[in-house]
Amino acid sequence: MSTGHVLLGLLVERPKHGYELKKEHDHRLPGSRPLAYGQVYATLQRLERDGWAEVAETLQEGGPERTVYAITDEGKAELDGWLERLEPPAPHVASPLFARVVVATLAGGGADGYLLRQRAAHLARMRELTLRKADGTPAQVLAADYALQHLDADLRWIETAIARLADLKEEIDA
Amino acid sequence: MSTGHVLLGLLVERPKHGYELKKEHDHRLPGSRPLAYGQVYATLQRLERDGWAEVAETLQEGGPERTVYAITDEGKAELDGWLERLEPPAPHVASPLFARVVVATLAGGGADGYLLRQRAAHLARMRELTLRKADGTPAQVLAADYALQHLDADLRWIETAIARLADLKEEIDA
DNA sequence: ACACGATGTATTCATTGAATGAATAGTTCG
DNA sequence: CGAACTATTCATTCAATGAATACATCGTGT
Numbered sequence: 410m411s412t413g414h415v416l417l418g419l420l421v422e423r424p425k426h427g428y429e430l431k432k433e434h435d436h437r438l439p440g441s442r443p444l445a446y447g448q449v450y451a452t453l454q455r456l457e458r459d460g461w462a463e464v465a466e467t468l469q470e471g472g473p474e475r476t477v478y479a480i481t482d483e484g485k486a487e488l489d490g491w492l493e494r495l496e497p498p499a500p501h502v503a504s505p506l507f508a509r510v511v512v513a514t515l516a517g518g519g520a521d522g523y524l525l526r527q528r529a530a531h532l533a534r535m536r537e538l539t540l541r542k543a544d545g546t547p548a549q550v551l552a553a554d555y556a557l558q559h560l561d562a563d564l565r566w567i568e569t570a571i572a573r574l575a576d577l578k579e580e581i582d583a
Numbered sequence: 584m585s586t587g588h589v590l591l592g593l594l595v596e597r598p599k600h601g602y603e604l605k606k607e608h609d610h611r612l613p614g615s616r617p618l619a620y621g622q623v624y625a626t627l628q629r630l631e632r633d634g635w636a637e638v639a640e641t642l643q644e645g646g647p648e649r650t651v652y653a654i655t656d657e658g659k660a661e662l663d664g665w666l667e668r669l670e671p672p673a674p675h676v677a678s679p680l681f682a683r684v685v686v687a688t689l690a691g692g693g694a695d696g697y698l699l700r701q702r703a704a705h706l707a708r709m710r711e712l713t714l715r716k717a718d719g720t721p722a723q724v725l726a727a728d729y730a731l732q733h734l735d736a737d738l739r740w741i742e743t744a745i746a747r748l749a750d751l752k753e754e755i756d757a
Numbered sequence: 758a759c760a761c762g763a764t765g766t767a768t769t770c771a772t773t774g775a776a777t778g779a780a781t782a783g784t785t786c787g
Numbered sequence: 788c789g790a791a792c793t794a795t796t797c798a799t800t801c802a803a804t805g806a807a808t809a810c811a812t813c814g815t816g817t
Contacts, residue, residue, distance in 0.1 A: 411679055412802080418686030428767045437685055437755075441678070445804055450768065455801080474810095475767065492687050492697060504615070505585055507729050511611055511722065512592030513666050523666060547750035548685065551743075555681050558740045562732035569728055576721035581611075586775080602794045619777060624795065629774080648783095649794065 412444070413452050414491045417461060417484050424465040424479035427453055439545075440552030453478055461487050506563060510570055514577050521574060528567050535560050586618070587626050588665045591635060591658050598639040598653035601627055613719075614726030627652055635661050680737060684744055688751050695748060702741050709734050 419425065419433050427449045435443045456462035461484030468475045480488070506527065513520035535557055542553045593599065593607050601623045609617045630636035635658030642649045654662070680701065687694035709731055716727045 411682060415682050415686055418690050421690045426767075431767095437689065438682060441682070442803095445802095446768070447770080447805080448803055451802080488686075488690065489692075492683060492690070492692060504726075504729050507726060508585060508589050508612060508615070509666060510725070512589055512662075515611065516592050516595040516662065516666070518663075518666060547747060547754045551684070551747060551751060552678075552681060554743055555678050555740050558736035559733060562736035566729050566732045570725060573721060573725060577725060580721045600794075616776095619775095620795070621778080621797080622776060625775080 412448065413456055413461070414488060416449070416452055417456065417480055417488045417491075420462060420478060420480040421485070421488070424477045426468075426475045426477045428475070430478075437548065438552070439549045440556060456484065459487075460484070506566070510574075511577070514574065514581055519574075521571065524567050524571050524574075528564060531560050531564050531567075586622065587630055587635070588662060590623070590626055591630065591654055591662045591665075594636060594652060594654040595659070595662070598651045600642075600649045600651045602649070604652075611722065612726070613723045614730060630658065634658070680740070684748075685751070685755075688748065688755055693748075695745065698741050698745050698748075702738060705734050705738050705741075 415434060415438070416430055419430055419437070425433070427446070430453075431444050431446055431449045434449075435441075453462065457464065457478070461481060462478045463481050465477045465479035468477065509523060510520040513523055538553045538557050538560075542550050542557075545553060589608060589612070590604055593604055593611070599607070601620070604627075605618050605620055605623045608615075608623075627636065631638065631652070635655060636652045637655050639651045639653035642651065683697060684694040687697055712727045712731050712734075716724050716731075719727060
């Protein structure tokens, strides 16, 4: 429940309500997919159910009702645990790129064309990100760097994949 | 529906039933998370609902019933489209690593320790994968290369993140 | 001065997809 | 007889989207 832990993290500062959490999440984690409101409130309910967050107060002072959530002691302990825990380093690599290459080869189409087009798209995206880095906040720069490093990793892999497509085809035909 | 497209790809060769598809998937896409049976059958139902696959025959020749699915013409067209489509190059980077660094900084703990431990874990995992590459099939080697490139990307990012933690903290405190 | 629409705040709901784990049931083989 | 393999189903949870609801504020034109 990665989203839940991030929300817990945002609650450490002070109690907040759903709308605020969504805004903060999108602001603090630029580059990550913006949270849908539905997901925020669903996640908050799970946090409450598990005792990691609780309703601090319900405000009705002009405007819609706002339900403010606070992190609990249990939630703080859980968050600490999450921060200590090492990210299991990619036990399973979910790679749409790899999947397509295998499927294209299986389906007989050949993956060369796809890989070449993908390489071009990656290069374009990297140029775009590099430009955007210039005027970003530190968080935006870090997020962009993360994306850039992984796009570069894809590019390197694409090169070796192109070179080894023949081997893959042989294995599949066998 | 990436899983669905992969299953479609496996059906191009010839009609297959769920159990066989699960085995083939896990075999053809080493390194990816093994499919749960439940997911295979649920996905097949969606493929059928969308007209991309259909029940070819139901066998009851000694042994449990087997429902064999075949790809339809519509499914072939969809698969071609999927293979043509470029992977939207990381519009949103879902990065547990980045998320933890931000949350650790927000929560006041500081992310240095976490990054150092994560670096060590990555290095260990890379050594392990490199060893396993030696005696792998071409598909396994490609999958391992994909993982290795991305672990290396993480490592590079970790270095720059360590160097820029102070900037991030400053942004958050402001 | 005030009706009106746009914008912003805050939450809920219905639905779908992804994923897990356990349960079921028959077959083969030692 | 029991263990292992083949094949499918079910119950449940989490993740995620998109639309709907509802109230408040604020600027604009008449």
